[in-house]
Amino acid sequence: MTSFQALVVSEQTDGRFVSQVQTREVADLPAGEVLIRVQYSSLNYKDALSASGNRGVTKLYPHTPGIDAAGIVEQSSVSEFAAGDEVIVTGYDLGMNTSGGFAQYIRVPAAWLLKRPQGLSLREAMLLGTAGLTAALCVAKLEQAGLTPDAGPVLVTGATGGVGSIAVALLASLGYQVAAATGKAEQAEFLKRLGATQIVNRSSLLDGTDKAMLKPQWAGAVDTVGGDILFNVVKALHYGGSLACCGLTAGVAFNASVLPFILRGVNLLGVDSVELPLVVKASMWDKLSLQWKLSNLETLAHEVRLEQLPAAIEQMLAAKTSGRILVNLT
Template sequence: MTQFKALLVSENEGAFSAQVTERDTADLPVGDVLIRVQYSSLNYKDALSASGNRGVTRSYPHTPGIDAAGVVAESRVPEFAVGDEVIVTGYDLGMNTAGGFGQYIRVPAAWVIKRPAGLSLREAMLLGTAGLTAALCVDKLEQAGLTPEAGPVLVTGATGGVGSVAVALLARLGYSVAAATGKVEQGEFLRQLGAQQIVPRSELQEGIDKPMLKERWAGAVDTVGGDILFNVVKSLRYGASVACCGLTAGVGFKANVMPFILRGANLLGVDSVELPLVVKASMWDKLSVQWKLGNLEALAREVGLQALPQEIEQILAGKQVGRVLVNLG
């Protein structure tokens, strides 16, 4: 048994609070691989878990953190040896299984991949689930026929975790990127990531009651959902696609069939949680070589466990910019 530090979210008469506390590896669930976590990252789902969202986490006390990168401390399976550097993202990690906001996790081997040679553990968590999701969106758009020559590609929620990586990745691949945000004061940040155009969020909220809008985008990555998502659908060029992966603006929208049957628009759903491990591993390999970003540090701020409660408040208030890297020391 080993003691370690973890952010523990507790419930008291319906109120939720988070504090860093000492835990023991004996408290962790049964699993194949015990991992000493070196880095994690803060995602919107982590903030929902930390604030008592039962759709994410059913019971408390609980340690959130859907991302973890670290070193194998114990292994019951031949696929992993003590000392292996590994990555875990998604599945039930940080939802109902103690997550990456603790210095140790114990998980099934089926959730674990070995760190790609082209990425350090730190770089892997600078990307995290947000980076993986952004890459999956871009990959799905390209599978649907998107090319850099097709025209401008829109990214909504561009200052957030997924959005900021999507902007950087699309720019890295030669696309002309339009970054949509409610934080227009962050325009310089987005331009440094490669955005060529800044679109105020209010512009994407116009024309919600119209069945169609002017053709603008050769493709789009939508991280917010809601009526903004369907306004993007209505603004796609003929045959274009939007990859949808977020819901911060809502889970529903006013829809009609006209963009689909008159312009051949495509709405592509993207999930990074229950994706087969082999697909995740393939995408991590891509992010470590062909799609490796040279400006990862520009995307993120680094914090420790003690700073997480404040950072969680920031992301719930819609104030997070870029990525938040969690150093577990």
Template sequence: MSGFNALQAVENAAGQFEQVMVQREIDQLPAGELLVRVKYSSLNYKDALSASGNRGVTRSFPHTPGIDAAGVVEASAVAEFGVGDEVIVTGYDLGMNTSGGFAQYIRIPAAWALKRPKGLSLREAMLLGTAGLTAALCVDKLEQAGMTPDAGPVLVTGATGGVGSIAVVLLNTLGYRVAASTGKAEQAVFLKGLGAQEIVSRAELLEGVERPVLKERWGGAVDTVGGDILVNVLKSLRYGSSAACCGLTAGVALNGSVLPFILRGVNLLGVDSVELPLVVKASMWDRLSLQWKLDLEPLVTELGLAELPQAIGRILAGQQVGRVLVNLD
């Protein structure tokens, strides 16, 4: 088998990280039961951190990022998968310390892969990717905690990002009134096109950060940013409502008060899509292929491997809007 294309993050002589296109060989991939020819991947914030040398995500370099991959099995050492099976891989160690989806081939443990649901193409699966899976998990967890469309408007923070934009589409599809928060005022038309009925500025969500509680406003929230914004969201939840937290772009500290919890009975729900048991991921992917199937084309930019370095720069600068689909076909 000839070499294949991959995007690698490398550290140069000056100690700076850059992304370069390289040719790799199959025998350079890590051990694993499945060899997968990657057709599509997607760009996530964690990929950008890995690609820029963040050792909290990736310990050693050169490294191929890409926490998402969808493709076709080319070799299998297990009975559960056969050559030609179409599979989705998201999370676990893919793209972190295991060579990831920004390459035409990956080799992985079979326990990381699930067969493509019949209701989704490989391309549609990567329009969703980790971002779509995370958004769906957030909404599901909120509904399990009692959120309904008549509970009040649902706030989505970081709404122009991958998770946020898909959450806006999903919530609107399910009949919720969606308030979308962003620091990009120029993206109001984009967000309203996705289904947001209300646009809330990032500055507005930071008002009253010194106060222990704020006026009750939200019937639920999907928070993708963390930090003081999440603290203020918790202070603004209606009685008995919940916020699902899945991101940290605004910081990891939670400098708040217990008062919203003990005076209003609100809930802070943590959402992880990385180490989630595969059976739970499979159940959510099935839902995304059927009852929760979404039209995400309006929020997608499709790129090839060679165009990824520019997109990585944009996402690190907070300039990326919507989803970036990576076409490796």
């Protein structure tokens, strides 16, 4: 029987949720066709919610979060994968109600897996992770809706977060003029290093929530926060502009009006990276490993070991993190 280390979140008798590194057995993992020895994972906001006991993310505890994992196939009962294959998995039920990537082993359905893109190492794949995939999907949707680098400035909200920071870097690498919105003034230089040409104070994006329309400012936008900021940015899009929406840290509701849509013909584009068909995920990963490969990935990341994760989770919940947090399980 193979033992391994995993971060386990347990509910206490007083209702608190505590994260601890524990020894687990491979035999206790859920059913699945492929057993993977995890090399790297990454910390996402959804993982922090799971670790805090959010029942909208994870229903049953004890539980191991981690919606991302990259590693080496140890055992496989399907022909598509063989022992020694390097693979990645992001989303689906991993880390939500299926034991996730904050562990040295996972067992998952083969339908969740992709072989490592040739242009990325396992480490690079997790420097991107779900955040990178989501950012790429946002940019792809904006371009499909007609956005081009010469259209004008593109706003990224929540720009110091995982999705936001990669969106800033990716848009800048593709030649866009990027405005990065954040409530962390001390991170301005970090965002400029990623390629932002303008820093926007997050509080200014709440001005005019009582108005049906705002002065056009943005050719496009990637919104990672939701709430009233989301619709204020929609109201400030250029004629025919588009916003890709993928987050909710500022709230799930906003007061909407049809006016920006029928007077300026703007587009609000929803982006999901969890239940996306595997073939679409594969196409995005191919882009991220080739024509959209970022040269500054390492500057986005802070690396932690498994035992350092509880502290990193607390920092993320307190909005004190920036960029990506890579989890090294080697």
